[in-house]
Amino acid sequence: MNDLVGNRPLRVTLISPKGPLYRHSGGIFKKSLRYQPLTLTTLTALAPAELNIDFTLIDEGIEDLPDHIDADLVGMTVITGTAPRAYALAAKLRTRGIPVVLGGPHVTLMPDEAAANADAIVVGYAETSWPRLLRDFAAGAMRARYDQGADFSLDTPVTPDRNRLNKKHYITQAVFEATRACAHACEFCVVPSAWGRKQYQKPVAHVVQDIQTWGAKRNIFLDLNLISDRKYARKLFTALIPLNIRWFGLVTSLIGRDPELMQLMARSGCSGVLIGFESISQTALGGMKKGFNDPDLYANLIDDLHRLNILIYGCFVFGQDEDTPDVFDRTADFAVQTGIDLPRFAIQTPFPGTPLYTRLADEGRILTRDWELYDGQHVVFQPKAMSVAELQEGHVRAWQKVYSAPNIARRLAHSRTQLPISLLANFGYRYYANHLHSHYTCDWPVGYAGRAA
Ligand code: SF4
Incomplete structure (x- = not known):
C-alpha cells in the first residue's frame, strides 16, 4: 500500500471551508452557538485501517488555515455558500501539485461544476465511495468521480474521530x-x-x-x-x-x-x-x-x-x-x-x-x-x-x-x-x-x- 509515498503514512488534510458569515476570523458566530460538526470526523473514521493515513482536520469556522498545507491529498466538504472558497483553495493547492477531492451537498447537486475544480469528486454519501477513493489514491489510480450507490447501509459501526478537532472552540463535541x-x-x-x-x-x-x-x-x-x-x-x-x-x-x-x-x-x-x-x-x-x-x-x-x-x-x-x-x-x-x-x-x-x-x-x-x-x-x-x-x-x-x-x-x-x-x-x-x-x-x-x- 501507499505506493505513492513509499513507507511513510499518507498525509491527508480534510478541510471544511467557510463562507463569510461563519469564518473564524471576523465571523459572526460566537462560541456559544457552535457545536462540533460530524463530517470531517466521520470521513476520518471511514478510512481503511490498512492505509495508515495521517489525517489533519481543519474546520475553518474555528481556525484559520495554516500558511502552508503540506499534504499528499486534500479533501474538502462543500455546501453551496462555501463553493467559491473551496474552488479558490483547490486552485491554489493544485497549482502546488497537491491533488484535491471535493464532496458534500453542493458537489452532489452540481457535480460537473465541482469536477472542473478538482482532481476527483465524491457524489452522494461517502460510506463506501470515500474508502474506495483512498485505496485507489494510495495505489496511484485515483479516478475523477466516485458515486455512492444507494445500496449501502449504516449497519457497520463507525465512530467519528471527535478528538481530532480542537474542543476548546466548540460548545460541545x-x-x-x-x-x-x-x-x-x-x-x-x-x-x-x-x-x-x-x-x-x-x-x-x-x-x-x-x-x-x-x-x-x-x-x-x-x-x-x-x-x-x-x-x-x-x-x-x-x-x-x-x-x-x-x-x-x-x-x-x-x-x-x-x-x-x-x-x-x-x-x-x-x-x-x-x-x-x-x-x-x-x-x-x-x-x-x-x-x-x-x-x-x-x-x-x-x-x-x-x-x-x-x-x-x-x-x-x-x-x-x-x-x-x-x-x-x-x-x-x-x-x-x-x-x-x-x-x-x-x-x-x-x-x-x-x-x-x-x-x-x-x-x-x-x-x-x-x-x-x-x-x-x-x-x-x-x-x-x-x-x-x-x-x-x-x-x-x-x-x-x-x-x-x-x-x-x-x-x-x-x-x-x-x-x-x-x-x-x-x-x-x-x-x-x-x-x-x-x-x-x-x-x-x-x-x-x-x-x-
Ligand atoms: S425535506 Fe425534510 S429535512 Fe428538508 S426541510 Fe422538509 S422536513 Fe426538513
Whole structure:
C-alpha cells in the first residue's frame, strides 16, 4: 500500500471551508452557538485501517488555515455558500501539485461544476465511495468521480474521530447521528434533492454505544429529522431512557400530532428541538410543499413542548411568493407571543439542484449565481410581492425585533423553560442579530458593505 509515498503514512488534510458569515476570523458566530460538526470526523473514521493515513482536520469556522498545507491529498466538504472558497483553495493547492477531492451537498447537486475544480469528486454519501477513493489514491489510480450507490447501509459501526478537532472552540463535541435522509420533499430543501428520500438508520444499539463511550451528559443529534420514521424514533427514544442523558435534535411539527411519541421523547432526555415552522401562512406552506405544517397548531405544540420542559428553536423562512412586507413583523410578533425560546429567521434560498431553484430559474427570477451569497442571509432571487431591499432589510429587522431585550424577556417569561441555557443562547443570538448588518461584507444587493449594525 501507499505506493505513492513509499513507507511513510499518507498525509491527508480534510478541510471544511467557510463562507463569510461563519469564518473564524471576523465571523459572526460566537462560541456559544457552535457545536462540533460530524463530517470531517466521520470521513476520518471511514478510512481503511490498512492505509495508515495521517489525517489533519481543519474546520475553518474555528481556525484559520495554516500558511502552508503540506499534504499528499486534500479533501474538502462543500455546501453551496462555501463553493467559491473551496474552488479558490483547490486552485491554489493544485497549482502546488497537491491533488484535491471535493464532496458534500453542493458537489452532489452540481457535480460537473465541482469536477472542473478538482482532481476527483465524491457524489452522494461517502460510506463506501470515500474508502474506495483512498485505496485507489494510495495505489496511484485515483479516478475523477466516485458515486455512492444507494445500496449501502449504516449497519457497520463507525465512530467519528471527535478528538481530532480542537474542543476548546466548540460548545460541545458530543454530536451524534442516528439516521440519514428525510421522508418529506419540501421544495427548498437540499436533502431530498441531493440524497433522495430513502431512509438510512444506524442500529439503535450502535448509537447507544457511541453515546455511552463518549460519556457526555448533554448531547446533540444532527439528524435532519429524528422522527422521519416514527417506529425507529420510538426504538431510539426508548433505548435512550436508561442512559439518563439530555439531548437536543431536529424534528418536524408533526411531533405535535403524536402525543405519545412526544412524551417518550421527553422521557428519553430531550431538552430541546429545532422545528422548521417556516411560515405562519398555510398558503405559503402549501407553496413550499410543506403543507403538513399547520400554523393553527403551532401555539399548542409550543405549549405542549414547554410543559415537557423542552426548549424550542423555531425556524422561519422569508421570501415566499405570498409574503408581503408585513410578514416580518407578523412572524416576529408570533414568535414573541407564543414564547418560542430561540426564533431563527432565514431568507429563502434557491439552492441549485432543488425544485425551488428550477422553478425560479424557469420564471427568470434568479438574480445571481454567485454561490457565496447562497447562505440563507442574502436575497439571490426576485421576490414576488416585495422588493429585494424590503426582503433583505425586513429579515434583519425580524431578527432584531425578537432579540430586543424586552422581547427576550417576554418570550422567556412565557416559556420559563430551562432558563439558564435559554438565556445564554438568547444572548448569543442577540449578538448575531445585532451584528448581521456589519457582516454583509459585499455590496449585494443593496449596498450593505460597511454599514454598521
Ligand atoms: S422536513 Fe426538513 S429535512 Fe425534510 S425535506 Fe422538509 S426541510 Fe428538508
